[in-house]
Amino acid sequence: MVHINWGLIGCGWVARDYVAPAMQAAGNGRLVGLCDPNQAAMARVAAATPGVACFNSVDALLAMPELDAVYIATPNHLHAPLVEAAARAGKHVLCEKPMATTMADARRMVQACESARVQYATAFDQRFQARHQRLRQLIADGRLGTITSIRIHYACWTPGDWRPQSDDGNYDNWRVDPTRAGGGAFIDLAPHGLDLSQVLLGERLVEVACLMQRRVFHYPVDDGAALVGRFAGGALLTLNVAYNCPDAFPRRRLEVIGTAAMALAHNTMGQTPGGTLQLIHSHGEAEEISIAPTDDCSPFQTQLERFSQCLLEGRPFPFLPAHDLHTMELLSGVSANHLTTENTENARS
Ligand SMILES: NC(=O)c1ccc[n+]([C@@H]2O[C@H](COP(=O)([O-])OP(=O)(O)OC[C@H]3O[C@@H](n4cnc5c(N)ncnc54)[C@H](O)[C@@H]3O)[C@@H](O)[C@H]2O)c1
Known part of the structure; x- marks a missing residue:
């Protein structure tokens, strides 16, 4: 077997704009099957x-019969039944966050995939953004010294009738439906920051607290959240996520x-390659960290190639399900302090 045959379940925004093109570009995988109840x-x-x-x-x-693995890109509440179905059919799974x-x-x-002896991974593309990978190495090499804190602002503008720019139909914005999304800006955006910060430091977050707001939009999920966390080694995390931040503002900052040294990454969080990475040294000098254009490819493509390569070589993907379960535990722990009418409606006045 020289390549992995992929199926794509869910053909909406992330699949159309990022996953399918990455599958076409990947050297060791090809897209052989699609499934979506939405024919268009x-x-x-x-x-x-x-x-x-x-x-x-x-x-x-x-x-x-030729299918080896599936990529699940449906609304969030369908991830579980679809992963279980794929595992029952003996297919490996990459599942969206x-x-x-x-x-x-x-x-x-995770249990279903373990029982079926297929690999499971959550598709956190930002782990594979070239500047994040370089930053991870700089931290591991000690170039930043002792890490004291990570600050992330990851936000966008998501009104109730939001739809992706590339959508050409009547978009069904399930993101503001608590049943299908599981929450709002918090559940959609915070997983990226929680995962990426742990991957960059190579350390688990041991404690996370959160406050949510419903400040601008009237839908039944939060439109913003502020999280603080502490890593096992003592560094602190501040993570702001929002659906109520105009897209023209600087809103993807790590x-x-x-x-x-302090590392500043602008516009690296998201779905695309590019952005900038700079080190400010403690003596005051600034250093631009450049990435060769050939290495600066879609994080979705790098992720697919790495996952496919593990399947081809019969070795585990280095980001194990236990890591993703830990991040889920952090999320579900703080969402117990859930958005209520009382603790958010006042904030709008
Ligand atoms: N990694 C990222 O940066 C990123 C970006 C966007 C979305 N996402 C995640 O990707 C997932 C999809 O988000 P999206 O923005 O593409 O949503 P979307 O609404 O644009 O697309 C979802 C698609 O799933 C289809 N679908 C619904 N039920 C299905 C079923 N039973 N079987 C197969 N397909 C079904 C819908 O018809 C739709 O075409 C979500 O989990 C989201 O959180 C991740």
Whole structure:
């Protein structure tokens, strides 16, 4: 086997704009099957993928004998049943974040994959952004000294009738539906910062607290959240996520502060390559960290290639399900302090 045959379940925004193009570009994988009940959405991905098979039912896709693995890119509440179905069919799984809408679902997903002896990973593309990978190495090499804190601001503008720029139909904005999304800006955006900060430091967060708001929009989920956390070694995390931040503002910012240097990453968090990474040394000098254009490729492509390579070589993907379950535990622990009408409505006045 020289490549992995992928199926894509869910052909909406992230699948159409990022996952399917990454599968086409990846050297060791190819997209062979699609499934989406929305025919128009599936047709758009199929039009850009010559020869791909299209299915209305997940079971029909999973019955393709040549299929090795699936990428799940559906609304959040469907991650669990779809991962379980894929595991039953003996297919490896990359599943979009957040892993699930409940801790119980997340545990069942991992259990199903372990029982079926297939690999499971949550698709945290930002781990594979070239500047994040370089930053991880700089931290591991001690170039920043002792890390004292990480500050992240990761936000966007998501009104109730939001739709992706590339959508050409009547978009169903499930992100503001608590049943299908599991929450609002918090559940959608905070997993990225929690995961990325732990990956950069190579340390677990041991404690996280959170306050949520519903400040600008009237939908039944939070439109912003402020989290603080502490890593096992004592560094602190400050993480702000929001749906109520105009897109024109600087809103994708990552700072890692150490005793020898501070790293500033702008516009590296998200779905795309690019952005900037700078070190400010404690003696005051600034150093731009450059990435060779050939290394600056889609984080989705790098992720798919690394996962596919592990499957081809029969070795575990280095980001184990236990790490993702830990992040889910942090999320579900703080969402117990959930958004209520009392603790947010006043804040709007
Ligand atoms: N990593 C990232 O940066 C990133 C970015 C966007 C979305 N996401 C995640 O990706 C997932 C999808 O988000 P999106 O923005 O693409 O949503 P979307 O609404 O644009 O697309 C979801 C698609 O799933 C399809 N679908 C619904 N039920 C299905 C089923 N039973 N079987 C197959 N397909 C089904 C819908 O018809 C739709 O086409 C979410 O979990 C989201 O959190 C991640």
